[in-house]
Amino acid sequence: MAKKPELDDFRVPFFDADKKLKPFDLSAIDPSSKPFSLGSKDEDRERLAAIGAQLDDLQEKLHAQRHRRVLLVLQGMDTSGKDGTVRAVFHDVDPLGLRIVPFKAPSEREASHDFLWRVHSQASAAGEFAIFNRSHYEDVLVPRVLKSIDDDECERRYRHIRQFESLLADSGTTIVKCFLHISKDEQRERLQARIDDPTKHWKFDVSDIEARKQCGAYEQAYENLLGATSTDYAPWYIIPGNSKTHRNVMVAELLLRTMQGMKLEFSPAKESLKGLKVE
Secondary structure: OOOOOOHHHHEOOOOOOOOOOOOOOHHHOOOOOOOOOOOOHHHHHHHHHHHHHHHHHHHHHHHHHOOOEEEEEEEEOOOOOHHHHHHHHOOOOOOOOEEEEEOOOOOHHHHOOOOOHHHHOOOOOOOOEEEEEOOOOHHHHHHHHOOOOOHHHHHHHHHHHHHHHHHHHHOOEEEEEEEEEOOHHHHHHHHHHHHHOHHHHHHOOHHHHHHHHOHHHHHHHHHHHHHHHOOOOOOEEEEEOOOHHHHHHHHHHHHHHHHHHOOOOOOOOOHHHOOOOOO
């Protein structure tokens, strides 16, 4: 009997500073696979709705405590489904205490500081669940592909990211990082759909075509950063994403496991309110 897949089967091995950096091999995971699908899209949507209700309850406890923090980092190639993941996974979660941060190219002011300057202020506050749609990883990924930073600077940025995420973790932030993994053929279809459908033109930029021409370079850059920045306090998970419904279920399952593991509860009752009557 085949072994039932587990979420940790898709976790990138933790970085080991004592060993020479070994890039994570993305080809080891089939982006069209659906290991956490229940069988049909309808079944997967039902499962997603059930998880959503549980996440809503857990997020309310997180927000009520105003102590712990959660940060979800979503990365992936163009059209990998970062926006769609947020809409689907958090559809049934109360927006109170949720915050979505979309990272674009740095502004002139942001670029005049160190590359993490603009990121730290957007990290989760106490009782908050923050979602990074793209992230600080863009500031090591894109410059490396465009060759505006060299190997030494790239390694320095990996180290700074590990230290930054360690600081967040030590300050009470639970970090989950998901790489939404789609095939080159799937990306082509999604880009073409944006071109063919006028209602999706706002999502399309000609630069997407240019970036696609460098798909191999971006994949190599991702493999390097995944291998260099997956840690026990901020692990990376590879999410097979050709199937949108599977992608959503897998991310939701991962978040459910993570938040259940936090043992969240409402704050203790206030003795000062015992017996208080509202006139």
